[in-house]
Amino acid sequence: MSSMKVRFAPSPTGPFHIGGARSALFNWLLARKEGGSFILRIEDTDLARSTRESEENIKASLQWLGMNWDEGIDVGGDNGPYRQTERLSIYKEVTDRLLAEDKAYECFCTNDELEAVREEQKNRGETPKYNGRCSHLTEAEKEKFRAEGRTPTIRLRVPLNKTYAFDDMVRGHVSFESNGVGDFVIVKSDGIPVYNFAVVVDDHTMDITHVIRAEEHLSNTPRQMAIYEALGWDTPVFGHISLILGKDYKKMSKRHGATSVEQYKDLGYLPEALVNFLALLGWAPEGEEEFFTQDELIKAFSMDRVAKNPAVFDIDKLNHINFHYMKALSDEELLQLCLPHLQEVGLAKETLNEDDKARLTLLCTTFRDHLSFGAQIKDHVRFLLEDTVTLEKEAAEELKQVLQEETVAIVLDTFKTKLTELDELTPDTVKATIKAVMKETELKGKSVFMPIRVALTGQMHGPDLNNIVTLLGVQAAVSRLDNYTDLLK
Secondary structure, eight states, X not given: OOSOEEEEXXXXXXSOBHHHHHHHHHHHHHHHHHTOEEEEOBOOOOTTTOOHHHHHHHHHHHHHTTOOOSEETTTBOTTOOOBGGGOHHHHHHHHHHHHHTTSEEEEOOOHXXXXXXXXXXXXXXXXXXXXXXXXXXXXXXXXXXXXXXXXXXXXEOOOSSOEEEEEETTTEEEEEEGGGTOSOEEEOTTSOXXXXXXHHHHHHHTTOOEEEEEGGGGGGHHHHHHHHHHHTOOOOEEEEEOOEEOTTXXXXXXXXXXXXXXXXXXXXXXHHHHHHHHHTSSBOOSSSOOOOOHHHHHHHOOGGGBOSSOEEOOHHHHHXXXXXXXXXXXXXXXXXXXXXXXXHTTSSOSSOOHHHHHHXXXXXXXXXXXXXXXXXXXHHSHHHHOSSOOOOGGGXXXXXXXXXXXXXXXXXXXXXXXXXXXXXXXXXXXXXXXXXXXXXXXXXXXXXXXXXHHXXXXXXXXXXXXXXXXXXXXXXXXXXXXXXXXXXX
């Protein structure tokens, strides 16, 4: 085989998991780095759970992340079809060859019989494996089982006392003894191939040279190598990347937060940030750099810098990276990122006029430096949705002290009066008004803007006060200034 060819072969049984996205990314980066090809095929032989909806979710997520594929679903190629359920005739042809060469055989054992054997082996302290009961049936015995209504599975003959060894791109030299494998099923009784068989046939017929996949597939490798050997095919180069764990060092699950690419997209994360973050989950660049463009990632990536140890999904790290990319967004791009979340809380309509856009753009840019991802805008705009002000709990006593200063009443009354006299409310006119209050009351900055901020927001710190007043509007601002003493109760 000449040029490098890798594949990503997900099972469409649910939303595209973040771990799958990381596996796809490592394959994609390696292919782009080496000038090879990246294939997307679908492993949909789990008929009960596989759905086209999930397949569409996977494709849309990969496209959103910027991972285009050279061959496979939708794109086509010389090695299709690219869904396993459309390749059954290919698997049958290979199965028939194995049966004809006596490298596989029909097994008529029932589930109850197999379970009884497993229990006996466990009781003897042995590792459960198939006992070879059907490995040398006569034609008469097979016909007898068929007459009983039994439908056979197909098992591969696995040689005894054989060592299956390979050099893993991540884990180094790995070996397994065949005696612990046993003759395993390659085709179920309904004619559907099992994963280990289908993946070997697919990888070989699609000329896959390198297989990068999750660590949990490591135990499948000896079975797959046995199939490659039985068929006289070369094995690809394997690389098993570590699992992704939560901060508690347990396998990532819903209890750790969002687990699918779609969820992060919906939360307002940027694709370039998520790709940057996923690349650093288990792979370490040579230097200290943590922000990479797509081209920089391709240039820097190498499998020899992929760690064996589990990668920890640190949401704070992701937020840090996403914040970096959000800073580069234009005002319009920031608005579009935050818009679905503003619509969710009722602060934005489905259709926006120019005035709406201007106000919402001011809202988003006001909180730009406080947003790690789009959905956080909802937490920062609550003061616009509430009729009354609530003091920030952690600093309630300190905030009350601000409002109990002798000059507070005159400051707030003066500011309120001047607000109602404005012809136009903008950050600039608010700024001028606050300066006018300072001049009239002969008070310095903090003595003026601090009580105004606390009375309007219930907080001592926050974004530009001129913007906050503009966003509230005169009516809401005056109402809060009138009722500031309620905050002292």
